[in-house]
Amino acid sequence: MTLLFFSFFWIFLSLCFFSQNKGKEAAKLVLLSSELPRRRWLAIRVRLNHKSPTNSTTLIELYVRLRINNESHGCVCFDAHFWDGKTDDSNAFSAAWKAACSAATQNPTVVVPSSKDFLVYPLTFHGPCKSSNISFQLMGTINAPSSPSVWTGRNAKRWLIFHGVTGLLITGSGTFNGHGSEWWDLSCAHHPNMMGCATVIPMALNIIHCKRSTISDIYTIDSAKFHVVVNQSSDILVQNMHITAPESSPNTDGIHIELSKNVLVNNSVIATGDDCVSIGELSSNITVSYITCGPGHGVSVGSVGKYGNSVKVENIHVEKVNFKGTTNGVRIKTWQIGLGYVRKISFEHITLESVQNPIYIDQYYCDINGTRGNCEPKSTGVHISEVTYDDIVGTSSSNAAIYLNCSQSVACTGINLSNIKIKSDKSGQQIISECTNAHGTNSGVVQPKSCLQS
Known part of the structure; x- marks a missing residue:
């Protein structure tokens, strides 16, 4: 079995390829099919060697884990930049989700690596997905844009949306950081008499039209508005959450539920301004x-x-x-x-x-x-x-x-x-x-x- 595994491993790596584009690796999609024994897991890490302006090499890891069940599985290369929390990684996350959501395997998983910071602009992770269960494993930190000015022309009402997904599991020990402090200073709720105050402010993590889904063991901090929203969904479990924002932050509800049924919020620590x-x-x-x-x-x-x-x-x-x-x-x-x-x-x-x-x-x-x-x-x-x-x-x-x-x-x-x-x-x-x-x-x-x- 060991020999078979390593033989497959080297064949698999030889088929993955990367293309250079002006000194930086471009994101390429490589989907491979192979027959492997049933009920095995394969964690495929896609490493992109990016050339920074100083020509130093930065190693990127953002990967999809697919359950192998005599069906296609994938190696997806994502242009995740420098995981510095300052460069837009939205396209990488969108590509990762699309690959996992379209995978005809059991419980495909998008993994956000630990000890990494990613900047993601407003983004919707659309369902339905082919698998009856899909996981988003957050181990690192996903950051929202901090300046309200960069939201111009974008969806300023919601930051991250999981829409129409059944069997969704969002888990890990990572963090959604809403970077809401500049929004709080503009909030009409905070400054009702201020000219030009903001009436539309982004809510961080939005679960919309989802069924039979779980959010567990996640940290959310400093959302501009609500941290977690469950909207028009059913059979939802939210547990073991750590949600924090300053006491003075306006409208930063920890978990908001509306137009939904059969929701359990359990075993969580919440400290916010609302x-x-x-x-x-x-x-x-x-x-x-x-x-x-x-x-x-x-x-x-x-x-x-x-x-x-x-x-x-x-x-x-x-x-x-x-x-x-x-x-x-x-x-x-x-x-x-x-x-x-x-x-x-x-x-x-x-x-x-x-x-x-x-x-x-x-x-x-x-x-x-x-x-x-x-x-x-x-x-x-x-x-x-x-x-x-x-x-x-x-x-x-x-x-x-x-x-x-x-x-x-x-x-x-x-x-x-x-x-x-x-x-x-x-x-x-x-x-x-x-x-x-x-x-x-x-x-x-x-x-x-x-x-x-x-």
């Missing part, structure tokens, strides 16, 4: 568990109903989350002009460490000229019902540990408070509950005293 996890319109069967959140704005259902649309959000379960120094704990926020419902929501087994608004419902969420404020009451509203708060313990940094501000037009109903033990983080200070149009029941200990109406 919601650690936010759940938007038309979402159902969402579970958020074992999360360390802070700094940030907590875990939010909403905001929803901003455009006067009919909202349908249900079966949302948030459990075993530890909030540290966040501005909110568990929050539901709706706009008055919205219609529809938010129902069957549970917040359970929550711990709080100096959280400003531990339990929070705001049905008057709005803005006036870009600034959050007291908006004029409307006759419409989203109906919030069947919401359970159970086993929530810890400390509050504000006087009102329970704040349920429900609509005078469409009151909150079916709220249940159970086993709530929240005290002030300041010695000797009492805390209270504040409720408006909130109806429900209590069970077990509720501290501070419940303000629910029957």
Whole structure:
């Protein structure tokens, strides 16, 4: 077997070729077919010797790994430049994805090597793919362009998109770096009165129209806007994530879910300038568990109903989350002009460490000229019902540990408070509950005293 392997190896290498173009290796596609025993893996590293301006040689490694199952497998050469994080490597990533996605093998894998930095401009990795499973293994660092000016004429709403892929696995120990600091300084959310402020800001990693997919063990840092977005997708697992951005960074939600169903966010550490996890319109069967959140704005259902649309959000379960120094704990926020419902929501087994608004419902969420404020009451509203708060313990940094501000037009109903033990983080200070149009029941200990109406 050893002799057979090395014989094939040397034959394979002899068939791969590289073409020079003005002192630099050009990317060439070499697809080879060969019959090999079933159920073997072949990791094919494509090394390109580039001539830099100083004529020194730089070794490039970006490769596709294909499972060999008596089908074609490939050696793909990619022009990945100098993996310095400063030269555009978008074409190499696009070529790598296309090769893997079109491979008729089991679980083709795009591998981004460790200890390497790559610069990638806005890029969409399109599906569907031939294989029922495909992997994107991130070991190095993928960098977004840092200057907003270079996004002119490009998709400034989203940076990296995986679209229409089934059986996608994004994994590794690498990093998506959004380089968002210059965007934050231009954000209308941060500077609502600034002339020429940016209303369209790129979200980093976008999973759109995907099914049966997993994102695991990835670091995402300093996104210009949301770090991870799950949109119009189903059966998605997001786990073991490390997501960070400065506390002052605007709209840098860790994970945002919308128009999706059957999503599990699990076992992750999130510290950003906005919601650690936010759940938007038309979402159902969402579970958020074992999360360390802070700094940030907590875990939010909403905001929803901003455009006067009919909202349908249900079966949302948030459990075993530890909030540290966040501005909110568990929050539901709706706009008055919205219609529809938010129902069957549970917040359970929550711990709080100096959280400003531990339990929070705001049905008057709005803005006036870009600034959050007291908006004029409307006759419409989203109906919030069947919401359970159970086993929530810890400390509050504000006087009102329970704040349920429900609509005078469409009151909150079916709220249940159970086993709530929240005290002030300041010695000797009492805390209270504040409720408006909130109806429900209590069970077990509720501290501070419940303000629910029957």
